[in-house]
Amino acid sequence: MTADMQLETYGFPPGYFVIRSVASNRLLDVHMDGVEDGTELLLWPETESSIVESRRNPESNNQVFFIDPSGALCSRSAGHAIDIEGDRLVIRHRRPVSLPYPNHYSHPLPKFSYSAQTGEITVHFTSDPSHPPPSAAPSDAWKQKTYILASIPLRRPKGILDDAHAFISSAIATPLSFFSGAASPKATPEAVFSTDIDLAEDEVLEEERGEEAEVDDSPEWGRKVRVLGIVNKAREEREIIEKARQRRRWQITAIRKADAPTGFI
Structure with missing residues (x-):
């Protein structure tokens, strides 16, 4: 060389x-x-x-x-x-x-x-x-x-307070159906995506990531x-x-x- x-x-x-x-x-x-x-x-x-x-x-x-x-x-x-x-x-x-x-x-x-x-x-x-x-x-x-x-x-990881906040937020968003027992409206794709049935952090496609998916606080x-x-x-x-x-x-x-x-x- x-x-x-x-x-x-x-x-x-x-x-x-x-x-x-x-x-x-x-x-x-x-x-x-x-x-x-x-x-x-x-x-x-x-x-x-x-x-x-x-x-x-x-x-x-x-x-x-x-x-x-x-x-x-x-x-x-x-x-x-x-x-x-x-x-x-x-x-x-x-x-x-x-x-x-x-x-x-x-x-x-x-x-x-x-x-x-x-x-x-x-x-x-x-x-x-x-x-x-x-x-x-x-x-x-x-x-x-x-x-x-x-x-x-x-x-x-989600804690008890996180689940409680989500529960209360859901009740406030749909007060009549929540307390009266009336049928809930059909779930939208956005609502389904926000449930606990989530992809792992590394399974979310890059183009589908938003501000929420970019949070790194573990x-x-x-x-x-x-x-x-x-x-x-x-x-x-x-x-x-x-x-x-x-x-x-x-x-x-x-x-x-x-x-x-x-x-x-």
Whole structure:
């Protein structure tokens, strides 16, 4: 390798770095510092604030990543690349080729790129990430999508006071039917959507999210991170609210070998 040869880092800094969610202020984290194939990645509060290598606690390396020469995002602690399983980020051990290739078990690892301008992390696939069976009709629909990482907000669990408030609000809204026993009007789609039969937070489609679905007030430490497959990103960007945009933004911080600007280790 010549001295002037530069390796492609796909928008990420060279060497090690941490990935922070702008919306949740949490770092991308290998769950429980796992190394097993399929271990999920999530967002977790920062466990080491120093960005100088010699001052960092090695036990925090599950929040440190790097880009290898192929463009694969890799975990420093696990020593393995990151794959996409469904819409989740997981640790993936390299696997031998199995036919028919590619398939769910054996396929090219996705590449990751970062845009400092937009703050978005994009995932690039060379084959259909849904890994359809050989008998399925061929489709290029996956090629029309833009795949980006997003954090998922988490609401605090509903308590007794929340249920009581909803109960009273319902009684006030329909006082006659409530006290007289008269038949209630037919439920509207909006009313059905507001009942307790809800999708999980990470099952709500991005274009269907409103202000209520963007509330992130759970006391839980962890948050989920998901890969969004967006068909028409330009149009969708015009329709989503600002909180949704923030969930797609990431701050990348390089781990320095020395203090700046003195250069002392």
